[in-house]
Structure formats: structure tokens, C-alpha cells
Amino acid sequence: MAEANEREQKNEQRKQQIIEGSIAVLKEKGVAASSMNDFIKSSGLSKGGVYHHFKSKEDLLIGVLNYFFEQHVTDISEATIHDLNAYEQMRHFLTEREEILERVGELNQLMMDFFAHATTIESIRQQFELQYCHFQDYIALVIQKGIDNGEFKSSVDPYAIATGFMGVFDGICSALVVAPDRVKFPNYAVETALAILDGIRQQ
Amino acid sequence: MAEANEREQKNEQRKQQIIEGSIAVLKEKGVAASSMNDFIKSSGLSKGGVYHHFKSKEDLLIGVLNYFFEQHVTDISEATIHDLNAYEQMRHFLTEREEILERVGELNQLMMDFFAHATTIESIRQQFELQYCHFQDYIALVIQKGIDNGEFKSSVDPYAIATGFMGVFDGICSALVVAPDRVKFPNYAVETALAILDGIRQQ
Amino acid sequence: MAEANEREQKNEQRKQQIIEGSIAVLKEKGVAASSMNDFIKSSGLSKGGVYHHFKSKEDLLIGVLNYFFEQHVTDISEATIHDLNAYEQMRHFLTEREEILERVGELNQLMMDFFAHATTIESIRQQFELQYCHFQDYIALVIQKGIDNGEFKSSVDPYAIATGFMGVFDGICSALVVAPDRVKFPNYAVETALAILDGIRQQ
Amino acid sequence: MAEANEREQKNEQRKQQIIEGSIAVLKEKGVAASSMNDFIKSSGLSKGGVYHHFKSKEDLLIGVLNYFFEQHVTDISEATIHDLNAYEQMRHFLTEREEILERVGELNQLMMDFFAHATTIESIRQQFELQYCHFQDYIALVIQKGIDNGEFKSSVDPYAIATGFMGVFDGICSALVVAPDRVKFPNYAVETALAILDGIRQQ
């Protein structure tokens, strides 16, 4: 029993080792240009060794993505402060937790790259969808609360604004890849997001 | 002289023929999965024939992208109505020209796909950057006009809002790929964009 | 001593367990497409476990073949009835023991498959040769008896006819794989074999 | 037009060149053990060159098989002499055309090997089936003629005997692989086949 546990732990370590090597490769070369051989070289293991832990390239890529979500995307609901009203809650999220936003920006290039493969690799799309819905639901909920409180206009569709809110960040991150000199992240995103909040506020 | 002209025209026609075939392939298979052979088959020409007109795959891809921008991205400045103030101008753009937005949505999947390769293929990135800057400058200009008019708050950074504005559309289009059931396009984008406008307005 | 015996018995059981699993795999996938991993999975043991009992794939394959011959190929001499003359003996074998023939047909596909590897793997060829000679000797003996009795023509070469006799069965079994709709087994084989017997009979 | 023809001829030559190299490899290594790389090396072309002419290993293998059938399996109906009755016709075929039989024996090892893959590769099975049916029909026809003539017993099933007839050759060829010291080919096959003919004759 104890042995089995030890082995499993070692396996997990190995997997992590492979994933971390792969991330380094992916950051350098991009998803499309990274080959299994690259991941294998970076892992320090042999071909068979890597394939022992991940049964295909897709499998490894999903492993990387999961690791990413686990490590880097802090659960937004952790940032909730229950005393605040909806508006303050959102503001707080935008202005006080800037570290999160900055980290998002750093990882952005790789994320966008993965993201683009959501089109081609269904299982990657599903991973993204899961994360996306989670966020979308949470933000829509906060906005709904704001509507119920009378903070936001009753004409607001909480899902539209939640989607737009997230879109600002995703879209600006995309732009960062295309025209890094023209886009200041997260500043521009925060300013736009605050404008959205002001725009839906009840005067 | 006349002959030379005729020849050039035929050349242009051939190029277009190749590009149009390639677009059909790209829409069906995606950028990463489309091979030169696929483009060649769809062109009706031979290998050598296609390579005569485009010296590499990258070259052809850029040709496709240019054709795309020329054909499908209506120059935003055409939509300008000079009698309107900045706020009305933006509103008009969002609510009266919905056909444009819808077309953007349709092309989005392929664009996102191309976009992914902005990371890897520098020349593709440059094409996107050119287009991006063009739009960004134009929108920032309109917003600046609104600030000067006193329509918008003086604290507004026109480039931040222009960037956010575009980001909403790009970001929501991305989301469309990931979670099509959760995103209504262009509705959500328009509602968010209008909220931004309301948010930066001088009360 | 007793312990040593118990151990050996357990070993034999393990080997049999591995072989039976392997046969199931071989029937489903064919010899060429079956991997050591498949055999290991089907055995319920681990990699090391199987390799402990069979030192290589070839070794396991030979084990399977032996098991096969032991289990399924009833010793033809058991079917001998000593009161009968040679002609009746052969007839009896063909017409009264049809169950055997049918079983042969069922196993045929796998046998043919193994057989193909007789070319490549010398040790498999040797196993087949052993079995083949055993049968050939026995049938040739019966025919020789018939010649001595005056039942069969004295011009007959007993080994030629014995070989041909077996060939009819093997050949028709092969044909069964290639053109199952065109071959009725064992009917066609029995009819041909009876014709051979009639053909060598002294009128 | 002339050019197109020349090109096609050259293509055919290339294909033949690849096939002939492949046959040499197959004779030496066997079907199962021969890799595409081996065929490529033996062809003198590059990887892509071979794949230009044969789109997969299976495709090449079928090419080899066809070439074989075309080159080596003389159409049995060519051997027909119309003045002879059925019995003499069959005898003639067995005793006068021994060169054919001997050549069959020589090629036998490779054929058996291919044959074994009829189980695994459907397209190879189909090629064999085609050839098989062709022969079977022809022989059954001759036997039917003999029955109609009163040469053969009316109780004879022509397809059973035709199948058995072919089986003798196929079966003995198999035996040749397994126990070459115990099998004389084509002698044993001819003697058995003649016995079959005698066995179905009307006394």
C-alpha cells in the first residue's frame, strides 16, 4: 500500500517533470511548431519513457493545459470579499489584484497559442470551455447581484456584460501578440473594464 | 507593351484562382492541417504551377491574408458620417452596421486560426499588426474628438478605450470558438461596447 | 521437496494462464498484429511477470503452438481400428470422425497465420515439421499396409499419396481463408480424399 | 500527347523497378519482416520517390502481387487443347506442363507468405480470391465436361473436385515450407492429382 503510494507519487513527479520541460519548449517554439521529439528531449527521458506517461501528443498537451489552469489561474471566487457590493467587488477585482492580471499577461502568448488549437483539437477546446463557463457564470452572478441591489441598470443582460468583460481581457491579450508596442496590458484592459462598470451603473 | 500588360493580368488571375481555392481548403481544414498539396489540388494547377506564382507556403498564406483583408474588412472610415458627434458616430457604427459585425463573426474562425500563426510566422504577424494599427488609430481619433468636444470625460485615455473597444469584439469572437452555446454574437459585443460608451460619457 | 513440487505446479498454471490469454488475443488480432503488450494485458500479469515465464515473444509463441498441438490435434493413431483393412480404415477416418475435421477447420485461420511465420521464425517451423512428419509417417504406413494387402495398386508411392492426402486438407483450409464463399469444408476435402482412395485402389 | 505517353511509360518502368527491388527483399526477409525502408533502399529511389508511385505499403504490396500474377501465373486456359477429352486434358496439364508447376514451386515460399497475409490485409485477400475463383471455375468446367461426356462418374461434384485438385497443390506447397526434406514437389502433387482423376473416372 505504502509502496503503491510512493510509486504513484514518483509517477506524478515524472509527469510534472515532462510537463515543465514541455512548457519551456512551447514558450519558445509555439504549439504548432513543437514536436513530440522536442518534448522528449526537454524531458530528459527517452521516447518510450515519455509515451509511458502520456499516450499521445494530444494527451501531453492536455496535461500541460491542466497544469496551467491549476498553477496559474487562481480561482476567481477566492478573490471574493463578501462585505462588498457588486460594483465594489468588481472594482476590487480589477484594481487590487493586479498581480493576477499581470501573470495572466505573461502567460498570455502561450495561452493564445493553445487557444488557437481549440479549433482543431476538440479535447483542448473542451478544457477551455470548462474554464470559460466557470468564469462566465461567476461574473454573471456578481452582476446579477448588482442588478438586484439596484446598483446596475435593470435593462442589463448579466451574461452579455460578463462575456464582454472577459472579452476585453482576452481580446487585449490577443492584440498584445499582434501589436505589442500598441497595447499596454493590463492598464488598457482595466480602464476599459472600469468604463463598462460605469456604463451599466444606475445614475 | 500591351502584351506585357495582358501577361500580368493573366498572372493576377492565376494568383487569385490559387488563393480562392486555398481559402476553401483553409476554411475546411484549418491553417495548421492544410498542406501545400491541398492548395495545389484545389487550384487546379500543378505543383510547379503554384510554385511559379508563390515562392513558398508562407508566401501563399500571406497572399491569402492580404486578399482577405482587401475583400472582407471594409474600411471603417467609410462608415464615418461627418455630421455626427463622436458618441453618435460610435453608436451608429455599432447599431446600424450590424451586417459588418456579423460577417466578422463568420470569418472569425479562420481569422483566429491565422492569428495563431502570428506567433510563429513573423510575416503573418506583421500583416495583422498593420490592420490592427489602422483600426486602433481610427477609433482612438474618434474618441479624442469626443473628449475635445466635451462629450467624453477628459480623464479618458483614447488609446486605452480604443484598444478595449476592439478587444471586446476580438475577445468575444474567441469565446465563440470555445463556447459557442454561451456566447451570442454580435449582441453581447454590441451591448458591452455601448456600456463602454456610456461609461466614458460626461454626465 | 513437496514445496518444490507445489511451486512447479503453480508455475505451470501461470504459464497456461498466459498461453490461454494469448490464444484469445491471437484469434482476434492475428499473429503479426499481436504485440507482447497484448499478451501481457490478456494474462492479467505484469510485464515482468510474463517475461519471468517466457523469456521472449518467440518463446511464448512456441509455448502457444505446443499447447495447441497438445490440446487440439488428437493423435490420429487413436482413431485406428485394427480390425479394418487400409481402405476401410481411411474411409472411417474421413467419414466417421467428422468432428475432428470440423475442429481443424475452425482452428485453421490461426494455424495458417502461425504457419506463415514458419518462414521467418525457425523454431516455429521446427514445431510444425515435427507434427507434420508424425502425421505423414502414420498415413504412409496405413497406405503401405494397403499395398501389401493388395488393396492398393503396387505402383503407388505411399509417401506421395500421404503427402497429397494431407495436402488436400491443408490446401482447402487455405482456400477457406481466401474464398470462403467458394469452399465447403470439410465436405469438399472429404469428397476429394475419397476420390484419391478410389484412384489408388486395385480394381 | 506523345510526351504524356513517354512520361507514363517511364512511370511504369519506375514502378516496375520498385516492385522488382521489393521482390528481392521479400524473398530474402519475408513479408512480415520487410519494412518500407527496405523496399526504398532496394529501389534506389528516395522515400518520397517511392511514395510518389505507391501511396502506402499496402499499395506497394498489392503492386507486387499483381506483378507476380501477371508474370508468373500463366493463364491456365492457354494450356487447353480442345481436341482432348476432359480426362486427357487434365492429364496433359499435369504431365506435359511440368515447367509451370516447377516454377510455381520456386515462387511458392513467397506466395505462401503473401498468402498468410490474406488474413490480415483485406486487399491482398481480394487479389487472391480473384485468382482463385478464376482457376476454380476453369477446372470445375473441365470436370463438368467430363461428367457430361460420361468420362467421370455422375455423382461427382465438379466444384468439390476442382477445389480438392487445387488444394493438393496449395497444400503440398505449404508442406514444402514446413518440411522440405519430406516433400517432393511437384512429383507428389502430380501423383495425387492423377489418383483423384482415376478415382472419379467411370469404370
Added chain:
DNA sequence: TATGAATGAGTTTTCATTCAT
């Protein structure tokens, strides 16, 4: 005895590109 992580040469196939015609 038994486990399963690890090895690495090997497999088939793809594909952007070149070049003689």
C-alpha cells in the same frame, strides 16, 4: 516471483521544396 518505469531503434507516412523537361 512479480512489478512497471524506462529504453531506443524501428515503424509508416507527410510535406515543403527543387529541378529537369
Added chain:
DNA sequence: AATGAATGAAAACTCATTCAT
């Protein structure tokens, strides 16, 4: 201008076998 045969590096993946535990 156009053809298509040829190149060869690289791709993803397999698999019999070994060995530390």
C-alpha cells in the same frame, strides 16, 4: 509558364526487452 517526379528531413508512434525495486 507549367509539369510532376524526386528529394530527404521530420513527424507521431510502437514495441520487444531490460532492470531496479
